[in-house]
Amino acid sequence: MTKLRYERPVIKALNTGVTNKFGAQQGFIPHTHIDGVAVKDLIAEHGSPLFVISEKTLRDTYRKAKSAFSTRYPNVQFAWSYKTNYMNAVCNVFHQEGSWGEVVSRFEYEKALRNGVPGDKIIFNGPDKTTDDHRVAIANGSPIHIDHLDELYSLIELSDEMDKRPRVAIRINMDTGIQPMWDRFGFNYENGQAWDAINKIMHSKKLDLIGLHCHIGTYMLAAQAYGVAASKMADLALNIKKKFGHSIHYLDLGGGFASKNTLKGAYLSGSDVAPTFADYAEHISTALLNAGFEPDELPLLILETGRAMVDDAGYLLGSVLANKRLSDGRRATILDFGVNLMFTSFWYEHTISPAQECSQYAEDAVLYGPLCMNIDVIRENVKLPPLNKGDQVVVHRVGAYNMTQWMQFIALRPRIVMVDLDSKVHLVRDSEDLDYMMHLERVPEHLKSFEL
Amino acid sequence: MRLKKSIAISENGFVFNAARGDSFSTNPIGLFILEMIKAGKDTKVVQQEVTNKYAIDDSTAERDIHDFVKMLKQYDLLD
Ligand SMILES: Cc1ncc(COP(=O)(O)O)c(C=O)c1O
Numbered sequence: 001m002t003k004l005r006y007e008r009p010v011i012k013a014l015n016t017g018v019t020n021k022f023g024a025q026q027g028f029i030p031h032t033h034i035d036g037v038a039v040k041d042l043i044a045e046h047g048s049p050l051f052v053i054s055e056k057t058l059r060d061t062y063r064k065a066k067s068a069f070s071t072r073y074p075n076v077q078f079a080w081s082y083k084t085n086y087m088n089a090v091c092n093v094f095h096q097e098g099s100w101g102e103v104v105s106r107f108e109y110e111k112a113l114r115n116g117v118p119g120d121k122i123i124f125n126g127p128d129k130t131t132d133d134h135r136v137a138i139a140n141g142s143p144i145h146i147d148h149l150d151e152l153y154s155l156i157e158l159s160d161e162m163d164k165r166p167r168v169a170i171r172i173n174m175d176t177g178i179q180p181m182w183d184r185f186g187f188n189y190e191n192g193q194a195w196d197a198i199n200k201i202m203h204s205k206k207l208d209l210i211g212l213h214c215h216i217g218t219y220m221l222a223a224q225a226y227g228v229a230a231s232k233m234a235d236l237a238l239n240i241k242k243k244f245g246h247s248i249h250y251l252d253l254g255g256g257f258a259s260k261n262t263l264k265g266a267y268l269s270g271s272d273v274a275p276t277f278a279d280y281a282e283h284i285s286t287a288l289l290n291a292g293f294e295p296d297e298l299p300l301l302i303l304e305t306g307r308a309m310v311d312d313a314g315y316l317l318g319s320v321l322a323n324k325r326l327s328d329g330r331r332a333t334i335l336d337f338g339v340n341l342m343f344t345s346f347w348y349e350h351t352i353s354p355a356q357e358c359s360q361y362a363e364d365a366v367l368y369g370p371l372c373m374n375i376d377v378i379r380e381n382v383k384l385p386p387l388n389k390g391d392q393v394v395v396h397r398v399g400a401y402n403m404t405q406w407m408q409f410i411a412l413r414p415r416i417v418m419v420d421l422d423s424k425v426h427l428v429r430d431s432e433d434l435d436y437m438m439h440l441e442r443v444p445e446h447l448k449s450f451e452l
Numbered sequence: 453m454r455l456k457k458s459i460a461i462s463e464n465g466f467v468f469n470a471a472r473g474d475s476f477s478t479n480p481i482g483l484f485i486l487e488m489i490k491a492g493k494d495t496k497v498v499q500q501e502v503t504n505k506y507a508i509d510d511s512t513a514e515r516d517i518h519d520f521v522k523m524l525k526q527y528d529l530l531d
Contacts, residue, residue, distance in 0.1 A: 003504075003505060003507040004505060004507065006481070006506040006507050007479060007505070008520075009478070009479065009481045009482035009484075009485050009516060009517065009520040010478065010479050010523075011477070011478040011523055011524065012477055012478070013474060013476050032518065258458075276514050324524070325519055359480070361465070361477065361478070361479035386479070388512070389512070
């Protein structure tokens, strides 16, 4: 007689009519495959934990975003925000689709160059640019987005020294009705700082002001805030034209579109509240088309969409290390990945599915990572079918920020694979090993030996 | 180890304690174990039956049954 598949016995009190902090009961659909490849095969081949990227989802998402904008506005360009996920394989999918690069450090800048992005299609953002970074960016004709006055003066000096006209934009911060207002980057619109910077650039005659940039926040649930931002940017561009007779080539609205992840403590799930690309596109293009540009002077619209472009395409696979019961009766499940690999678990309640057949009997549980640290909590309250030691799980929507903000802390970082359009699996980043970690370390001669 | 007399178990895993008005749900294996406890079987026998019927090793079964029984006590279902 073949035995039945085992599942831990569980019993759970029923509180009819009360929704509790574990959320409404949902069915559990095991997530056994990613783009046609079995989760258990992926783990058998590449180990656990393992990041998996779906090339198909990357391309589908890009095309959805592109078409939402280009059906509403004639002139649209995406620039891939490297910090969101700078695995070269991911960047190159977006570059193949037509994205430029958007970087915020010399490291990211060099990565984009090495990937083959032409210098004039790498947007250099952020407050962290040295004089040498500026020199390289000027020589390559990269659009430099100026963050502060010190940077502006430094560029004017360099233009003399190099006898070149740096191509620049200024970053604008503004009130779009959203709290908190991000005013630490760039020049403020409402208090006149923005005009101050524009006047300095135009009067210097040394810099080529090709664009205006803003990035009003991240995970923005209010699509109308982008309409406000687009109007204010358009207003600046039109007044620059009026005052100096100078046309602004592009308006860069930055990133910030919400992905479908659910924020911690949110009452409704992210997939219910996040606006679609079409919602954002509608507000932005309506504002630009109604702003009063001559039809042949409509600026190029640049978007640096990060998380909404890549979150869905990333999965983290892992395994159950152990189960235990907490003093208040809750079940605690310990997984082989923690906040070291899932930085975003500090702000999202990630969806987690079992990767094998499971029952519909859910248990209230806490999910812990393997780190010997109290902060290592993946989900504080989750309803999951009972998981046994060795069972596998799939964490959804981890494509944004995890593969760049992950920490080499306590454990080595695991492999990343990409599943291509034909369900072929490619290693895109190998796991770290001790040699890799020791490569950068030096032990002073007198500390090389000891006796115990 | 005895189940309280006031407890009714239905075949779809619904458990009701008439004495307190509490209701619970359990999964098929939990139901299987509850039925055995109700029939007066002791933990050793319960464990034996579980490993006969399900693909699971002795030590995991012992641990999980122990944990399950603790939950039954916490919910005040045992005498
Ligand atoms: C200048 C800039 N552009 C784009 C992005 C991408 O943002 P998001 O992932 O919210 O779309 C960021 C992220 O902080 C940013 O700082």
